Amino acid sequence: MTFLRSRYVEPTRGETMSVTTHVQRPLRLGFIGWGAINRRVAQLLRDRQGERIIVAAICLKDVADGVDVPAGAMIITDPGELRHVELDFMVEAAGRSAVAEWGEAALQQAQALVVASASAFCDDVLLERLVSVAEENGTQLLVPPGALAGVDAIAAAAILELDEVIHRIVKPPAAWRGTDAEKLVALSDIRRSATFFAGTARDAAARFPQNANVAAITALSGIGLDRTHVELVADPDASGNRHELVVRGDFGKLSVSIENRPLAANPKSSEMAALSLVRLVENRFLAFAR
Incomplete structure (x- = not known):
């Protein structure tokens, strides 16, 4: 996925070469789940990147769970509704069952899906199915480093x-x-x-x-x-x-x-789990990815 594009124009006689650079557009981000980790990720991205990232959709089981969502974000409760949203990147942090429920639709709609609930892939059939969907749609299924080093x-x-x-x-x-x-x-x-x-x-x-x-x-x-x-x-x-x-x-x-x-809002998780997701999102559009 490329957000910075340059076009080379062959100069005619007497003209100088010109390069037109398109302005970077905001990355349109979707979240699966709106628990402690995803809320922390959204907060850090807002503080660090401002308008360079738009939270376009939040996928939930129940609309009532959509508390304090970013302005303009669409709350979605049915995976089929994702086809109505323009998305570049999706982040899942909602538990194993959410990966099975939302994974296929996310990979069909967005260019990449990050699965934080990697334990879902203890189900070999699910992993094979999502990899197949990603291959069919030319998208990526990503597993973040989470709280780990190395x-x-x-x-x-x-x-x-x-x-x-x-x-x-x-x-x-x-x-x-x-x-x-x-x-x-x-x-x-x-x-x-x-x-x-x-x-x-x-x-x-x-x-x-x-x-x-x-x-x-x-x-x-x-x-x-x-x-x-x-x-x-x-x-x-x-x-x-x-x-x-x-x-x-x-x-x-x-x-x-x-x-x-520990993550302040959930001691069973680590702050680093949220930070690793922030890094993955930012590396999708920053000119210098680390």
Whole structure:
């Protein structure tokens, strides 16, 4: 998708060469879901880019959920209605079920769809279907790095053979409340670091979709959902949400750790999850993409 276009005009005798540059038009953005992450993304984009980005549509299950939406944004509750909206880019952060509900329509209408709820791709059939829709429509299905560091390196390293990928997720006990962790460990009694789950990324992301959704991102970047090993840890001394990655393969060895501040409006998510989405959106139209 190109927003800056230049036209070369061959000069005739006695004329000088001229180059006409078109003015960049605003990127038309759609959100699937209007929870804490997408609201944060919209706020940061508004503060940083102003009128260079237009929030054209917000996709919701219920119109009543459309609280404090940006002026001019169309609230949509039926995927079929997307065909009436001009969109360049769509961002999903509404949970696994929303990917299945809105994914096909988004890929048919917009030039790219970012799926933050990567745990949805534990469903191999869904992933294959959306990839097929993207190929048929010449669009892109993108998975953001989320709260992680080193995802680009893992994806590059996976060009060669990878032997092992380990993803360890460490959060304060309170961040695991309301999840299956409460069935595996007495969170209120933890006095030191406790690993309460060890298994594949597929199992971790499926069982803990809010807290371990990011494990699917690691897996999709590297050796897959069934070969990526995940450990989930409740640590009373943790001051934030920490991700520790260890990767070994023909490229060498990677070891990286990142500790994120929780998202103020939702401690189960990280601020970095929203920031990674902002970067992806901005890189669709900035002349210097990073």
